[in-house]
Amino acid sequence: QQQVKQSPQSLIVQKGGISIINCAYENTAFDYFPWYQQFPGKGPALLIAIRPDVSEKKEGRFTISFNKSAKQFSLHIMDSQPGDSATYFCAASILTGGGNKLTFGTGTQLKVEL
Amino acid sequence: DAGVTQSPTHLIKTRGQHVTLRCSPISGHKSVSWYQQVLGQGPQFIFQYYEKEERGRGNFPDRFSARQFPNYSSELNVNALLLGDSALYLCASSRLAGVNEQYFGPGTRLTVT
Numbered sequence: 052q053q054q055v056k057q058s059p060q061s062l063i064v065q066k067g068g069i070s071i072i073n074c075a076y077e078n079t080a081f082d083y084f085p086w087y088q089q090f091p092g093k094g095p096a097l098l099i100a101i102r103p104d105v106s107e108k109k110e111g112r113f114t115i116s117f118n119k120s121a122k123q124f125s126l127h128i129m130d131s132q133p134g135d136s137a138t139y140f141c142a143a144s145i146l147t148g149g150g151n152k153l154t155f156g157t158g159t160q161l162k163v164e165l
Numbered sequence: 166d167a168g169v170t171q172s173p174t175h176l177i178k179t180r181g182q183h184v185t186l187r188c189s190p191i192s193g194h195k196s197v198s199w200y201q202q203v204l205g206q207g208p209q210f211i212f213q214y215y216e217k218e219e220r221g222r223g224n225f226p227d228r229f230s231a232r233q234f235p236n237y238s239s240e241l242n243v244n245a246l247l248l249g250d251s252a253l254y255l256c257a258s259s260r261l262a263g264v265n266e267q268y269f270g271p272g273t274r275l276t277v278t
Contacts, residue, residue, distance in 0.1 A: 057207075093206065094169075094255050124250040140207050150220030150262050152198070155207030160225035 052114035054078050054126040055143050055158030064163050070128040072159045077122065086126045089138045093145065098139075099126070132162045150160070167192065169258050169270030177276045178246050186241045187274045190258030197239040198222070199231055201252040209248060214239055215262030243275075251277045 056075045064070045087095035088142055101115040101124065102109045109114045114117075114127040127163055141156040170189045176183050176266075190197050196215040200208035210223040214233035222241045243250055255272050257267040 085265070085267075087269075092271075094271045096265060097268060111173065142180065142207075143274070144265055146263050150213045150215065151196075151265060151267070152210040152213060152221050153200075153208070153257075153267060154210070157204075158207050165186065 054154050055141060055156045056090050057141050057159060060157070062162070064131045064161065065129075066118075066131065066133060066163055066165050068131050068163075070126075070131045070135065070161055070163070072126045072139050072141070072161070073123065074125065075121075075123045075141050078145070079122065079145070081154075082143050082146065083144045084101040084104050084115070084117065084152075085142050085144075086113075087140045087142060089140065089158075095140060110119060129162075131161075133163045133165060135165050136161055169256055169268055171254075171256050171270040171273050173273060174193040174271070175274045175276075177278060179278055180246055180248060181278075182246050184243050184275060186243075186254050186256075186275070187238065187250070188241070188256030188258075189238045191268060192257075194258040194260050194268075195237050195263070196259045196262045197233055197237065198257045198259070199239070199241045200257065200269075201225070202272070208255055211241070215261065220262045221271060226259055246277045248277050251275060262268060 085100035086098045090097040112129045117124045143154045192243045199211040199215040202208040211220040212231045253272040
């Protein structure tokens with residue numbers, strides 16, 4: 052059962068444009084929603100994260116918007132640059148049993164063109 | 166400061182063999198998690214360990230096992246390898262088991278032929 056659905060699968064944006072990636076979750080017990088950036092041949096790198104008591108979080112050019120009632124959250128990349136070309140994963144987690152496992156979306160391959 | 170380190174970088178094994186993957190967490194981090202990432206998909210949770218105890222297990226067969234050592238490093242073992250075990254195996258460390266932020270290593274690329 053896929054608990055975190057991510058769209059689109061791929062995205063092409065012009066340099067300077069806004070990249071938007073969306074995720075939806077099913078389990079209302081999730082209490083932490085991170086975004087990871089992964090370059091080919093590398094491990095995922097934590098980009099930005101949000102908790103459900105906040106509707107928006109901004110760090111530099113990256114913003115997470117969170118809609119608790121709709122069970123959706125999105126990543127906005129402002130002023131997209133060619134160096135942002137990578138695969139982006141949303142994830143969600145619950146702190147259970149003293150542990151914490153991340154449930155990932157299927158990923159969005161972003162290409163920023165000049 | 167050094168990030169999460171994993172060894173080996175790449176590995177080629179034959180079906181039926183056994184493999185051991187190793188991970189060293191970020192200095193000061195006490196929890197290690199293992200994930201499997203099949204090409205074109207998001208990582209899938211396998212195990213989490215904290216203070217040498219298993220704190221979570223994903224939906225993987227008993228062929229997969231792991232342990233954590235007193236220095237917080239960890240090993241992932243996979244027995245009786247199948248072609249479907251070919252994947253990038255990622256290790257993530259976090260300061261404590263109950264802390265959300267997890268930081269990933271570069272992974273070990275396992276190819277089973």
